[in-house]
Amino acid sequence: MKARVTVTLKQGVLDPQGKAIEGALKSLGIDGVASVRQGKVFDVEVPGGDRGRAEAALKEAAERLLANTVIEDYRVEIVG
């Protein structure tokens, strides 16, 4: 079973990396981008077919390792 965990900064948390990318895009002359916020995705292979068990394991992985839940949100999706 394939799953994806997407981790993004919470609203209101400053994203210096995103700001740096905005500046770099401008200096490359790529306009039409107002703001950029960077996050992470984890494509995870989960053995077996038990969706509930997979979601629980991924939620625990996100809570304990993949996301800093003080400043980040995460979303678990079973994709196939």
Next chain:
Amino acid sequence: MKARVTVTLKQGVLDPQGKAIEGALKSLGIDGVASVRQGKVFDVEVPGGDRGRAEAALKEAAERLLANTVIEDYRVEIVG
């Protein structure tokens, strides 16, 4: 207009970070995860309503800055 650019390693490209996460999950006692591959997401605000123009700008941004197209794939999605 909101868009998301997702950048992931190409198939076959070794992901040491993903391997490290796999190891860390095991040492945390979180089983049920066979493999992990890490990527990046960029949530981008694009002014105006011209989808075509937005997609072109984001494609250029991905090609020239957000993705290393030798080892990474990218996907542009207009989300709202």
